[in-house]
Amino acid sequence: MSLLLFEDAHRQFIGDHLVKRTSGERRGRLERGHQHAEILFLRKVWWPLRGDFSKLHPEYEVTDWRGRSYFADFAWLPGYIRLLIEIKGYSSHVRDMDRNKYCNELNRETFLQAMGYRIISFAYDDVEQRPELCMTLLQMILGRYQAADAPASRLQLMEQETIRLAICLTGSVRPRDVEQHFDVDYKTAVRTLRSLCSKGWLLPSSRDNQERVVRYELAHGVLDYFN
Structure with missing residues (x-):
């Protein structure tokens, strides 16, 4: 699908979610958090695979085990499935992470799994350099929950x-x-x-x-x- 179609669909996608978040941190987080890495994932992985943003929520708020708000990059909520998607850059998630932040991240992911969320993470480098691999991995995961929209070969x-x-x-x-x-x-x-x-x-x-x-x-x- 053309880049022009993506740009139009993406603009409407974010606009629709901004309308629903009239004020507060949920709106501010969407305005601040939906940046280069998240847009790159949508452009190079999600859009070529799915062709729309149906049931996808950017900067989705969940609560961690401490009762604190946490915003996942994306949540896919087609019904009874609750899938959280994270795009992780090396510098922010590995190089600059201390022991306490590392423990908190693992505890948060374990807690969310226990609360019924499925969490998957993609490396930014793979999204940028190997989007076909990310697409295939994502299709394998989504394929466990629903039939393909079009006949698969x-x-x-x-x-x-x-x-x-x-x-x-x-x-x-x-x-x-x-x-x-x-x-x-x-x-x-x-x-x-x-x-x-x-x-x-x-x-x-x-x-x-x-x-x-x-x-x-x-x-x-x-x-x-x-x-």
Whole structure:
């Protein structure tokens, strides 16, 4: 979808939420907090994947275990599902975080999980440099809660399930595993695994520096989105 369509839809999206927040910190937080990283996520990940902002809420207020307000970057609330989405930059969430802030963040996330929220975080660097990976990860998560709005290709569904299979097999998968899991031939299994390698999800692994690939390992960082 064109950038122009995104800009118009995004302007209306934020405008609609500003109208609902007439005053106070909830409005101020939206005005101050919805900045470059959040807009980049919407432009490069959410909009290409979903095509609209239905049921998505920017700078969504929740209460932590201390009774204090906390604003998640986004909340997706399609009904009984409560999904919080965070875009985390290295400097603000790692380099500049002291021990107390680190403990508070973990406690907050654990508390929100206990209160029925599902929390997923994307690294800013991935949003900026590898949006396709973020899109696929997000689609895998959203796909657990609702059917696709449009028919998904057989290859897309097979690739997503192959990643889940690799996770279940402690991070690596062989062509034979894919053959048995999907009841397909060897060529189809290898083609699927190579496609996932080209997208940055898997890395080929050979035995004793031989050329023949014997298994495929999950790329570094993939499992972080499922922890």
